[in-house]
Amino acid sequence: MALIEVDRVKKFYGRVEVFNGISLNVETGEFVALLGPSGCGKSTLLRMIAGLERPDAGEIRFRGEPVRGPRREIALMFQSPTLLPWKSALDNVALPLVARGMGWREAREAAARFLSFVGLSGFEEAYPKQLSGGMQQRVALARALAVEPEVLLLDEPFSALDPLTAESLRSELVKIWHENLSTVHTVVMVTHAVDEAVYMANRIVVLSARPAKVVADLRIDLPYSRNRKSHEFQKYLDQVYSYI
Template sequence: MVWLALLEVNHVYKTYTDANRSLTVLNDISLNVAKGEFVCLVGPSGSGKSTLLRMVVGLDRPSRGQIFYRGKQVSGVMDKMAIVFQSFALLPWLTVMENVALGLEAKNIPRAERERIANKYIQKVGLDGFEDAYPRELSRGMKQRVGIARALTMEPELLCMDEPFSALDAFTAQNLREELLDLWLDVTLPVKSVLMVTHGIEEAVFMADRVIVLSKRPARILADVRIDLPRPRNMKDEAFARVTDKIYSLLF
């Protein structure tokens, strides 16, 4: 059987229950991410975007519904998917090389091989020369490069990103957006598709092929907006403004 989508999210609900209350965060979410697509999730704060992303990569489970990767149900962390966190999530006692190679070490890959792979992606994200540096010696932008390199060492087909640029200054964030697009378009890398959570509508329109708009909690899908703008995109173009205004009108 041929699967047209790398990722399929089918009628997913997420409800948190304790002794005093029940809180539904996601309400019947269905979406696909095809091979070669860059998809962004936008929505109000607290709408469950990050929760959905964690379920996609197997770090959490739906209360109802199913998630499939290449036709196989996601029931835990799977090969060929990786995630980049907003908070960098670096271990302060490890060097850049050791942080980047961490996932490879967990897979019991021999040291020489994991350092070879880690070094490849350290160079890809522009951190060559910082292999022996510690997180405290790095800027925020450099820390996020380490996070991206660490995800890439897993050689994922689907790269998931949870607000990866929100903790950065505007100049650094824009540079990293452009570099990420270059990495996604690099045919020598394994990444085929990206699913990214963002609060920034302009950021989503700048990067994505499709923008999936979630409502406030309990989140449902308000729209799936295809971005038919040529790359590279200019945030000052009238066509760009029309698309962002359309998405803003759905949310506000």
């Protein structure tokens, strides 16, 4: 049994047909990148896996159980940090823990550990407006990791960042997953960047235009950390581009 099963899912927005029976499985330990044209439904698929939206037909299952709403084992990190501007970095990370029943003192102690983990020690009391875009996204990553999910869903988390900051966060995130530095053992990431997908993922799924279907499912058999200048890396880039 796969960890995540997308089973013959259909989804409509009014008369717009996004999916017409798409199926896709994700296994434990995979880092899956979803590629496809804008508007094909990649983010919609991610939100359905997260339990934030429901399919109109078909089913999404986690460990064999239908996903009917958000689950404790799954965390979603958005394109923008979505931080509460009136809360400090520490309290932005602590709040989901409190919502799950943890006391404020314990939650703030845990939040401080995760902020340190993502390189933000010393910025606990800073407010979002006092942080750069990259630092805000690190707070969002700390918040996602703090709830100790098994699965991390990423919706273009680096697209709004400057190239150097984005590259740093890509490398850190791969390290966290690949070296088992957190509870996250499975990642599903939506991206438009082929280079990013080949650099980070060990599997790439390419979707067609609406109604989206899987047009390619590729295993990226390269060691970490990856060398973009290598012949093997370029071969995978060319292979993925051939499907887009």
